[in-house]
Amino acid sequence: MSYKIPMGPYHPALEEPYKLDLICEGETVTDARLHIGFNFRGIEHLAETRNYIQVIALMERVCGICSNIHTLTLCQAMEGLTGQTPPPRAQYIRVIMAELERLHSHVLWAGIASKLMGFKTMFMTCFEIREKIMDVLAAISGNRVNYSMNRIGGVNRDISDPAVILAMVQQLEGEMMKTVIPIFTTSSTARSRCAGIGVLTAEKAISCGVVGPTARASGLGQDLRRAAPYAAYAELDFEVPVEKAGDVRARLFVRALEIIESCKILHQALTKMPPGEINTGEEKFKFVTGTATSRVEAPRGEVIYSVSWKEGSRNPNRVHVRTPTFANMPAVRWMVMGARLADTPLIQASIDPCYSCTDR
Protein backbone atom coordinates (compact mmCIF):
# COMPACT_ATOMS: atom_id res chain seq x y z
CA MET A 1 0.00 0.00 0.00
CA SER A 2 1.38 3.41 -0.91
CA TYR A 3 1.05 6.43 1.32
CA LYS A 4 2.02 10.07 1.10
CA ILE A 5 4.42 11.79 3.48
CA PRO A 6 4.42 15.57 3.31
CA MET A 7 7.82 17.09 4.08
CA GLY A 8 7.78 20.86 4.52
CA PRO A 9 7.31 23.67 3.85
CA TYR A 10 8.77 24.03 7.36
CA HIS A 11 10.69 20.96 8.39
CA PRO A 12 13.88 20.30 10.38
CA ALA A 13 15.41 18.45 7.42
CA LEU A 14 14.96 21.35 5.01
CA GLU A 15 17.22 24.38 4.82
CA GLU A 16 14.53 26.63 3.44
CA PRO A 17 10.77 26.57 2.90
CA TYR A 18 9.53 24.28 0.16
CA LYS A 19 7.46 21.15 0.17
CA LEU A 20 8.09 17.60 -0.94
CA ASP A 21 5.15 15.21 -1.09
CA LEU A 22 6.79 11.81 -0.97
CA ILE A 23 4.81 8.81 -2.20
CA CYS A 24 6.16 5.76 -0.38
CA GLU A 25 5.73 2.03 -0.31
CA GLY A 26 7.15 0.92 2.99
CA GLU A 27 10.43 2.79 3.39
CA THR A 28 10.93 3.20 -0.35
CA VAL A 29 10.05 6.43 -2.14
CA THR A 30 8.21 5.63 -5.37
CA ASP A 31 7.49 9.19 -6.50
CA ALA A 32 7.64 12.76 -5.30
CA ARG A 33 5.92 16.06 -6.01
CA LEU A 34 7.66 19.35 -5.36
CA HIS A 35 6.02 22.60 -4.34
CA ILE A 36 7.76 25.95 -4.24
CA GLY A 37 6.59 29.57 -4.05
CA PHE A 38 6.69 30.03 -0.27
CA ASN A 39 9.29 32.83 -0.70
CA PHE A 40 7.75 34.42 -3.81
CA ARG A 41 8.41 38.17 -3.50
CA GLY A 42 7.77 39.37 -7.05
CA ILE A 43 11.31 40.76 -7.33
CA GLU A 44 11.30 40.67 -11.14
CA HIS A 45 8.26 42.93 -11.21
CA LEU A 46 9.69 45.14 -8.45
CA ALA A 47 12.86 45.59 -10.56
CA GLU A 48 10.77 47.39 -13.20
CA THR A 49 10.00 50.09 -10.63
CA ARG A 50 13.66 50.76 -9.70
CA ASN A 51 16.25 52.90 -11.48
CA TYR A 52 19.62 51.63 -12.72
CA ILE A 53 21.32 52.23 -9.36
CA GLN A 54 18.52 50.91 -7.16
CA VAL A 55 18.00 47.78 -9.26
CA ILE A 56 21.55 46.60 -8.43
CA ALA A 57 20.86 46.83 -4.69
CA LEU A 58 17.52 45.07 -5.21
CA MET A 59 18.88 42.15 -7.23
CA GLU A 60 21.73 41.68 -4.72
CA ARG A 61 18.99 40.59 -2.34
CA VAL A 62 17.64 37.80 -4.56
CA CYS A 63 19.99 35.46 -2.68
CA GLY A 64 21.90 35.69 0.57
CA ILE A 65 24.65 33.27 -0.41
CA CYS A 66 25.43 34.24 -4.01
CA SER A 67 24.45 37.91 -3.79
CA ASN A 68 27.63 39.01 -5.59
CA ILE A 69 26.88 36.72 -8.54
CA HIS A 70 23.49 38.35 -9.06
CA THR A 71 24.91 41.86 -9.25
CA LEU A 72 27.78 40.65 -11.44
CA THR A 73 25.41 39.09 -13.95
CA LEU A 74 23.05 42.07 -13.87
CA CYS A 75 25.89 44.59 -14.28
CA GLN A 76 27.37 42.60 -17.18
CA ALA A 77 23.97 42.73 -18.91
CA MET A 78 23.57 46.47 -18.20
CA GLU A 79 27.11 47.09 -19.50
CA GLY A 80 25.93 45.55 -22.77
CA LEU A 81 23.19 48.19 -22.95
CA THR A 82 25.35 51.17 -21.94
CA GLY A 83 28.50 50.33 -23.92
CA GLN A 84 30.67 50.22 -20.80
CA THR A 85 33.71 47.94 -20.60
CA PRO A 86 35.12 47.41 -17.11
CA PRO A 87 38.88 47.98 -16.76
CA PRO A 88 41.10 44.85 -16.48
CA ARG A 89 41.68 45.32 -12.73
CA ALA A 90 37.91 45.36 -12.14
CA GLN A 91 37.59 42.10 -14.10
CA TYR A 92 40.12 40.44 -11.77
CA ILE A 93 38.38 41.79 -8.66
CA ARG A 94 35.12 40.36 -10.01
CA VAL A 95 36.79 36.94 -10.35
CA ILE A 96 38.21 37.15 -6.81
CA MET A 97 34.82 38.00 -5.34
CA ALA A 98 33.09 35.28 -7.38
CA GLU A 99 35.56 32.60 -6.30
CA LEU A 100 35.46 33.62 -2.63
CA GLU A 101 31.69 33.42 -2.86
CA ARG A 102 32.00 29.94 -4.40
CA LEU A 103 34.20 28.87 -1.48
CA HIS A 104 31.69 30.36 0.95
CA SER A 105 28.77 28.58 -0.74
CA HIS A 106 30.50 25.19 -1.09
CA VAL A 107 31.76 25.17 2.51
CA LEU A 108 28.36 26.23 3.83
CA TRP A 109 26.78 23.44 1.81
CA ALA A 110 29.41 20.97 3.04
CA GLY A 111 28.45 21.88 6.61
CA ILE A 112 24.77 21.30 5.97
CA ALA A 113 25.48 18.04 4.14
CA SER A 114 27.61 16.92 7.10
CA LYS A 115 24.77 17.65 9.49
CA LEU A 116 22.36 15.63 7.36
CA MET A 117 24.89 12.78 7.26
CA GLY A 118 24.94 12.80 11.04
CA PHE A 119 28.54 14.04 11.01
CA LYS A 120 28.07 16.99 13.33
CA THR A 121 31.71 17.65 14.19
CA MET A 122 32.31 18.21 10.48
CA PHE A 123 29.36 20.63 10.43
CA MET A 124 31.12 22.68 13.13
CA THR A 125 34.43 22.62 11.24
CA CYS A 126 32.79 23.74 7.99
CA PHE A 127 30.97 26.60 9.64
CA GLU A 128 34.16 27.73 11.37
CA ILE A 129 35.92 27.84 7.99
CA ARG A 130 32.93 29.57 6.45
CA GLU A 131 33.26 32.34 9.04
CA LYS A 132 36.86 32.85 8.00
CA ILE A 133 35.87 33.06 4.31
CA MET A 134 33.32 35.70 5.27
CA ASP A 135 36.11 37.55 7.07
CA VAL A 136 38.06 37.65 3.79
CA LEU A 137 34.98 38.91 1.95
CA ALA A 138 34.46 41.54 4.65
CA ALA A 139 38.13 42.56 4.44
CA ILE A 140 37.61 43.34 0.75
CA SER A 141 34.10 44.73 0.71
CA GLY A 142 33.33 45.75 4.28
CA ASN A 143 30.32 43.43 4.28
CA ARG A 144 29.76 39.81 5.23
CA VAL A 145 26.79 39.07 2.98
CA ASN A 146 25.61 41.77 0.56
CA TYR A 147 28.97 43.07 -0.65
CA SER A 148 27.89 45.95 -2.92
CA MET A 149 30.98 45.38 -5.03
CA ASN A 150 29.61 45.49 -8.57
CA ARG A 151 28.52 48.55 -10.46
CA ILE A 152 27.97 49.34 -14.12
CA GLY A 153 31.46 49.61 -15.63
CA GLY A 154 33.46 47.92 -12.89
CA VAL A 155 33.54 47.55 -9.12
CA ASN A 156 33.05 49.91 -6.20
CA ARG A 157 36.07 48.95 -4.08
CA ASP A 158 39.67 48.11 -4.84
CA ILE A 159 41.79 45.38 -3.29
CA SER A 160 44.53 47.72 -2.16
CA ASP A 161 46.80 45.04 -0.71
CA PRO A 162 46.32 41.73 -2.55
CA ALA A 163 49.19 40.13 -0.57
CA VAL A 164 47.16 40.38 2.66
CA ILE A 165 44.13 38.75 1.01
CA LEU A 166 46.40 36.10 -0.53
CA ALA A 167 47.82 35.26 2.91
CA MET A 168 44.27 34.89 4.29
CA VAL A 169 43.32 32.65 1.35
CA GLN A 170 46.45 30.51 1.80
CA GLN A 171 45.64 30.00 5.47
CA LEU A 172 42.09 29.02 4.57
CA GLU A 173 43.31 26.66 1.87
CA GLY A 174 45.62 24.97 4.37
CA GLU A 175 42.72 24.40 6.78
CA MET A 176 40.43 23.06 4.06
CA MET A 177 43.11 20.74 2.69
CA LYS A 178 43.47 19.25 6.18
CA THR A 179 39.75 18.86 6.93
CA VAL A 180 37.02 19.36 4.31
CA ILE A 181 38.83 17.93 1.29
CA PRO A 182 40.16 14.64 2.78
CA ILE A 183 36.94 13.95 4.67
CA PHE A 184 34.73 14.50 1.63
CA THR A 185 36.99 12.64 -0.77
CA THR A 186 38.30 9.70 1.26
CA SER A 187 36.35 9.27 4.51
CA SER A 188 34.43 6.01 4.84
CA THR A 189 31.63 7.82 6.73
CA ALA A 190 30.94 10.14 3.80
CA ARG A 191 31.29 7.26 1.33
CA SER A 192 28.94 4.91 3.15
CA ARG A 193 26.32 7.63 3.62
CA CYS A 194 26.45 9.11 0.12
CA ALA A 195 27.60 6.48 -2.39
CA GLY A 196 24.91 5.07 -4.65
CA ILE A 197 22.04 7.24 -3.42
CA GLY A 198 20.14 9.96 -5.26
CA VAL A 199 21.46 8.92 -8.66
CA LEU A 200 20.79 11.23 -11.61
CA THR A 201 21.96 9.63 -14.82
CA ALA A 202 23.63 11.68 -17.55
CA GLU A 203 20.61 11.15 -19.83
CA LYS A 204 18.22 12.42 -17.18
CA ALA A 205 20.55 15.31 -16.34
CA ILE A 206 20.47 16.40 -20.01
CA SER A 207 16.73 15.97 -20.23
CA CYS A 208 16.11 17.98 -17.04
CA GLY A 209 18.59 20.68 -18.08
CA VAL A 210 20.44 20.64 -14.76
CA VAL A 211 23.39 22.96 -14.28
CA GLY A 212 26.50 23.50 -12.15
CA PRO A 213 27.95 20.86 -9.81
CA THR A 214 24.73 18.81 -10.13
CA ALA A 215 25.34 18.48 -13.90
CA ARG A 216 29.09 17.96 -13.52
CA ALA A 217 28.47 15.15 -11.01
CA SER A 218 26.38 13.40 -13.67
CA GLY A 219 29.17 13.51 -16.24
CA LEU A 220 28.26 16.75 -18.04
CA GLY A 221 31.35 18.96 -18.34
CA GLN A 222 29.50 22.26 -18.65
CA ASP A 223 31.00 25.30 -16.92
CA LEU A 224 30.50 28.83 -18.26
CA ARG A 225 33.85 29.95 -16.87
CA ARG A 226 35.38 27.66 -19.50
CA ALA A 227 32.68 27.50 -22.22
CA ALA A 228 31.79 31.19 -22.33
CA PRO A 229 34.41 33.02 -20.22
CA TYR A 230 33.47 36.34 -18.64
CA ALA A 231 35.38 38.77 -16.38
CA ALA A 232 39.05 37.59 -16.37
CA TYR A 233 38.45 33.82 -16.48
CA ALA A 234 39.92 33.47 -19.99
CA GLU A 235 43.32 34.48 -18.57
CA LEU A 236 43.29 31.98 -15.70
CA ASP A 237 44.23 28.33 -15.60
CA PHE A 238 41.88 25.89 -13.86
CA GLU A 239 40.27 22.48 -14.25
CA VAL A 240 36.56 21.67 -14.40
CA PRO A 241 36.00 18.63 -12.14
CA VAL A 242 33.57 16.11 -13.61
CA GLU A 243 32.33 12.86 -12.04
CA LYS A 244 30.23 10.22 -13.78
CA ALA A 245 28.47 8.36 -10.95
CA GLY A 246 25.64 10.92 -10.61
CA ASP A 247 25.06 10.07 -6.95
CA VAL A 248 25.29 12.22 -3.81
CA ARG A 249 28.93 11.23 -3.35
CA ALA A 250 29.77 12.47 -6.85
CA ARG A 251 28.18 15.85 -6.01
CA LEU A 252 30.20 15.92 -2.79
CA PHE A 253 33.36 15.06 -4.72
CA VAL A 254 32.80 17.68 -7.43
CA ARG A 255 32.30 20.44 -4.87
CA ALA A 256 35.37 19.35 -2.89
CA LEU A 257 37.48 19.45 -6.06
CA GLU A 258 35.96 22.79 -7.01
CA ILE A 259 37.14 24.21 -3.66
CA ILE A 260 40.69 23.28 -4.68
CA GLU A 261 40.22 24.84 -8.14
CA SER A 262 38.76 28.02 -6.62
CA CYS A 263 41.84 28.37 -4.41
CA LYS A 264 43.99 27.89 -7.53
CA ILE A 265 42.07 30.63 -9.35
CA LEU A 266 42.32 32.96 -6.33
CA HIS A 267 46.10 32.48 -6.18
CA GLN A 268 46.46 33.41 -9.84
CA ALA A 269 44.01 36.33 -9.75
CA LEU A 270 45.55 37.87 -6.63
CA THR A 271 49.09 37.64 -8.01
CA LYS A 272 48.33 38.57 -11.64
CA MET A 273 45.89 41.42 -10.93
CA PRO A 274 46.97 44.32 -13.18
CA PRO A 275 47.26 47.88 -11.85
CA GLY A 276 44.83 50.55 -12.98
CA GLU A 277 41.32 51.86 -12.53
CA ILE A 278 38.57 49.78 -10.96
CA ASN A 279 35.69 51.29 -12.92
CA THR A 280 35.04 53.54 -15.89
CA GLY A 281 34.31 56.51 -13.64
CA GLU A 282 30.93 57.15 -15.25
CA GLU A 283 28.16 58.09 -12.83
CA LYS A 284 25.29 58.61 -15.27
CA PHE A 285 24.42 56.10 -17.95
CA LYS A 286 22.49 56.24 -21.16
CA PHE A 287 20.85 52.98 -22.10
CA VAL A 288 20.13 51.96 -25.66
CA THR A 289 16.78 50.40 -26.45
CA GLY A 290 17.04 46.65 -26.50
CA THR A 291 17.71 43.50 -24.54
CA ALA A 292 21.03 42.25 -23.19
CA THR A 293 21.61 38.86 -21.68
CA SER A 294 24.41 37.73 -19.44
CA ARG A 295 25.35 34.37 -17.94
CA VAL A 296 27.62 33.56 -15.04
CA GLU A 297 28.68 30.28 -13.40
CA ALA A 298 27.37 30.74 -9.85
CA PRO A 299 28.34 28.29 -7.09
CA ARG A 300 25.16 26.28 -7.77
CA GLY A 301 25.38 26.60 -11.57
CA GLU A 302 24.41 28.87 -14.41
CA VAL A 303 22.60 32.14 -13.62
CA ILE A 304 21.12 34.02 -16.56
CA TYR A 305 19.86 37.61 -16.56
CA SER A 306 17.90 39.05 -19.45
CA VAL A 307 17.51 42.82 -19.13
CA SER A 308 15.40 45.03 -21.41
CA TRP A 309 15.61 48.80 -21.55
CA LYS A 310 14.02 51.63 -23.45
CA GLU A 311 16.21 54.58 -24.38
CA GLY A 312 15.65 57.56 -22.12
CA SER A 313 14.23 55.47 -19.30
CA ARG A 314 15.89 55.25 -15.90
CA ASN A 315 14.09 51.99 -15.06
CA PRO A 316 14.39 48.64 -16.83
CA ASN A 317 11.44 47.41 -18.86
CA ARG A 318 12.07 43.87 -17.74
CA VAL A 319 14.58 41.97 -15.62
CA HIS A 320 14.33 38.20 -15.96
CA VAL A 321 16.42 35.90 -13.78
CA ARG A 322 16.79 32.14 -14.22
CA THR A 323 18.60 30.82 -11.17
CA PRO A 324 20.40 27.45 -10.93
CA THR A 325 18.10 25.92 -8.32
CA PHE A 326 15.12 26.67 -10.60
CA ALA A 327 16.81 24.43 -13.19
CA ASN A 328 18.06 21.79 -10.76
CA MET A 329 15.16 21.31 -8.40
CA PRO A 330 12.76 19.43 -10.72
CA ALA A 331 15.45 16.73 -11.05
CA VAL A 332 15.10 15.93 -7.34
CA ARG A 333 11.95 13.99 -8.22
CA TRP A 334 14.06 11.53 -10.25
CA MET A 335 16.82 11.44 -7.62
CA VAL A 336 14.53 10.36 -4.79
CA MET A 337 12.61 7.72 -6.76
CA GLY A 338 13.63 4.35 -5.38
CA ALA A 339 15.53 5.91 -2.48
CA ARG A 340 15.01 5.12 1.17
CA LEU A 341 12.83 7.65 2.94
CA ALA A 342 15.64 8.38 5.41
CA ASP A 343 17.96 9.39 2.57
CA THR A 344 15.64 12.00 1.04
CA PRO A 345 16.81 14.97 3.18
CA LEU A 346 20.41 14.37 2.11
CA ILE A 347 19.43 13.76 -1.53
CA GLN A 348 17.45 16.99 -1.84
CA ALA A 349 20.25 18.88 -0.07
CA SER A 350 22.82 17.43 -2.48
CA ILE A 351 21.80 19.89 -5.21
CA ASP A 352 22.50 22.74 -2.74
CA PRO A 353 19.04 24.20 -3.19
CA CYS A 354 18.28 27.89 -2.67
CA TYR A 355 14.62 28.84 -2.49
CA SER A 356 15.25 32.52 -2.01
CA CYS A 357 16.77 32.39 -5.52
CA THR A 358 14.16 30.03 -6.91
CA ASP A 359 11.09 31.91 -5.78
CA ARG A 360 12.49 35.41 -6.25
Next chain:
Amino acid sequence: MTLLDTLPQKLGSTEQWTESGGVHWLNPGPLSLHDLCMEMIAARARFITITAYQLPKDEGIGLEYHWDLAGQLLGFPFLLKANPGENPKIESIYNLTEAVDWVEREIHEEYAVDFTGRDYEPLLLREGDKLGVNLREIANICKPEPDAPGKEEVKK
Protein backbone atom coordinates in the same frame (compact mmCIF):
# COMPACT_ATOMS: atom_id res chain seq x y z
CA MET B 1 31.15 25.70 -41.36
CA THR B 2 30.03 25.54 -37.76
CA LEU B 3 26.77 24.07 -36.54
CA LEU B 4 25.59 27.62 -35.99
CA ASP B 5 26.09 28.31 -39.72
CA THR B 6 24.22 25.23 -40.87
CA LEU B 7 21.40 25.44 -38.34
CA PRO B 8 19.17 27.96 -40.22
CA GLN B 9 19.27 25.69 -43.27
CA LYS B 10 18.48 22.63 -41.15
CA LEU B 11 15.61 24.54 -39.62
CA GLY B 12 14.37 25.47 -43.09
CA SER B 13 14.76 29.16 -42.26
CA THR B 14 15.81 31.82 -44.77
CA GLU B 15 16.75 34.15 -41.91
CA GLN B 16 20.32 34.71 -40.72
CA TRP B 17 21.70 34.90 -37.21
CA THR B 18 22.12 38.37 -35.77
CA GLU B 19 24.23 38.97 -32.68
CA SER B 20 22.93 41.42 -30.14
CA GLY B 21 23.22 41.84 -26.38
CA GLY B 22 25.28 38.67 -25.94
CA VAL B 23 22.80 36.46 -27.83
CA HIS B 24 22.77 34.96 -31.33
CA TRP B 25 19.22 35.64 -32.47
CA LEU B 26 17.33 33.82 -35.20
CA ASN B 27 13.85 34.85 -36.21
CA PRO B 28 11.98 31.55 -36.49
CA GLY B 29 9.62 32.95 -39.12
CA PRO B 30 7.00 30.37 -40.08
CA LEU B 31 8.89 27.56 -38.33
CA SER B 32 6.87 25.87 -35.61
CA LEU B 33 8.17 25.95 -32.08
CA HIS B 34 7.84 22.17 -31.95
CA ASP B 35 10.11 21.67 -35.01
CA LEU B 36 12.59 24.22 -33.69
CA CYS B 37 12.80 22.40 -30.37
CA MET B 38 13.29 19.04 -32.13
CA GLU B 39 16.19 20.47 -34.15
CA MET B 40 17.79 22.04 -31.10
CA ILE B 41 17.65 18.75 -29.21
CA ALA B 42 19.08 16.93 -32.23
CA ALA B 43 21.91 19.49 -32.33
CA ARG B 44 22.61 18.64 -28.64
CA ALA B 45 21.73 22.16 -27.57
CA ARG B 46 20.75 22.69 -23.92
CA PHE B 47 17.47 24.42 -23.12
CA ILE B 48 18.07 27.30 -20.69
CA THR B 49 14.93 29.35 -20.21
CA ILE B 50 12.15 31.40 -21.75
CA THR B 51 12.04 35.13 -21.08
CA ALA B 52 8.54 36.57 -21.23
CA TYR B 53 7.73 40.25 -21.39
CA GLN B 54 4.65 42.33 -21.94
CA LEU B 55 4.81 44.64 -24.94
CA PRO B 56 3.47 48.22 -24.77
CA LYS B 57 -0.25 48.88 -24.98
CA ASP B 58 -2.03 45.82 -26.38
CA GLU B 59 0.77 44.59 -28.63
CA GLY B 60 0.87 41.22 -26.92
CA ILE B 61 3.44 39.11 -25.11
CA GLY B 62 6.97 38.41 -26.32
CA LEU B 63 8.60 35.08 -25.57
CA GLU B 64 12.33 34.53 -26.06
CA TYR B 65 13.46 30.89 -26.03
CA HIS B 66 17.09 30.59 -24.95
CA TRP B 67 19.30 27.60 -25.74
CA ASP B 68 22.99 26.94 -25.20
CA LEU B 69 24.91 25.40 -28.08
CA ALA B 70 28.50 24.60 -27.05
CA GLY B 71 28.75 27.74 -24.91
CA GLN B 72 26.98 30.00 -27.41
CA LEU B 73 23.75 31.55 -26.26
CA LEU B 74 20.98 31.28 -28.86
CA GLY B 75 17.68 33.14 -28.82
CA PHE B 76 14.45 32.59 -30.74
CA PRO B 77 11.79 35.30 -30.36
CA PHE B 78 8.06 34.60 -30.64
CA LEU B 79 5.27 37.14 -30.50
CA LEU B 80 1.92 36.14 -29.03
CA LYS B 81 -1.26 38.08 -29.62
CA ALA B 82 -4.60 37.24 -28.14
CA ASN B 83 -8.18 38.20 -28.82
CA PRO B 84 -9.70 40.49 -26.19
CA GLY B 85 -10.68 38.52 -23.10
CA GLU B 86 -8.51 35.53 -24.02
CA ASN B 87 -5.06 34.47 -22.83
CA PRO B 88 -2.25 34.38 -25.40
CA LYS B 89 -1.47 30.81 -26.52
CA ILE B 90 1.53 28.89 -27.76
CA GLU B 91 2.24 25.18 -28.00
CA SER B 92 4.01 23.60 -25.05
CA ILE B 93 7.34 21.85 -25.62
CA TYR B 94 7.12 19.99 -22.31
CA ASN B 95 6.58 16.73 -24.20
CA LEU B 96 9.96 17.26 -25.92
CA THR B 97 12.08 18.55 -23.05
CA GLU B 98 11.11 18.29 -19.42
CA ALA B 99 13.56 21.10 -18.59
CA VAL B 100 10.85 23.51 -19.73
CA ASP B 101 8.29 22.35 -17.16
CA TRP B 102 8.74 24.92 -14.37
CA VAL B 103 9.59 27.67 -16.88
CA GLU B 104 6.26 27.28 -18.70
CA ARG B 105 4.36 27.03 -15.42
CA GLU B 106 6.01 30.22 -14.13
CA ILE B 107 5.19 32.18 -17.30
CA HIS B 108 1.64 30.86 -17.19
CA GLU B 109 1.28 32.31 -13.69
CA GLU B 110 3.15 35.58 -14.24
CA TYR B 111 1.93 36.49 -17.76
CA ALA B 112 -1.20 34.34 -18.15
CA VAL B 113 0.22 32.63 -21.24
CA ASP B 114 -1.45 29.30 -22.03
CA PHE B 115 1.01 26.65 -23.18
CA THR B 116 -1.30 24.30 -25.01
CA GLY B 117 -1.14 20.53 -24.75
CA ARG B 118 -0.14 20.24 -21.12
CA ASP B 119 -1.62 20.33 -17.63
CA TYR B 120 -0.67 22.82 -14.95
CA GLU B 121 -0.17 22.64 -11.25
CA PRO B 122 0.41 25.82 -9.26
CA LEU B 123 4.11 26.67 -9.04
CA LEU B 124 4.78 30.03 -7.38
CA LEU B 125 1.16 30.93 -6.74
CA ARG B 126 -1.36 29.03 -4.69
CA GLU B 127 -4.61 27.53 -5.95
CA GLY B 128 -7.21 30.21 -6.48
CA ASP B 129 -4.68 33.05 -6.99
CA LYS B 130 -5.20 35.22 -10.06
CA LEU B 131 -3.06 34.47 -13.10
CA GLY B 132 -0.84 37.18 -14.63
CA VAL B 133 0.73 38.69 -11.50
CA ASN B 134 3.41 40.45 -13.59
CA LEU B 135 0.96 41.92 -16.11
CA ARG B 136 0.63 45.70 -15.88
CA GLU B 137 -3.13 45.52 -15.52
CA ILE B 138 -2.88 43.26 -12.46
CA ALA B 139 0.43 44.34 -10.92
CA ASN B 140 -0.70 47.98 -10.87
CA ILE B 141 -3.44 47.02 -8.46
CA CYS B 142 -0.70 46.48 -5.88
CA LYS B 143 0.61 50.06 -6.15
CA PRO B 144 -0.26 52.12 -3.05
CA GLU B 145 -3.28 54.35 -3.39
CA PRO B 146 -2.70 58.10 -2.83
CA ASP B 147 -4.67 57.94 0.42
CA ALA B 148 -3.09 54.66 1.59
CA PRO B 149 -1.95 54.53 5.24
CA GLY B 150 1.36 56.30 5.79
CA LYS B 151 4.39 55.06 7.67
CA GLU B 152 3.06 56.25 11.01
CA GLU B 153 0.11 53.96 10.81
CA VAL B 154 2.23 51.00 9.71
CA LYS B 155 4.46 51.42 12.76
CA LYS B 156 1.53 50.78 15.12
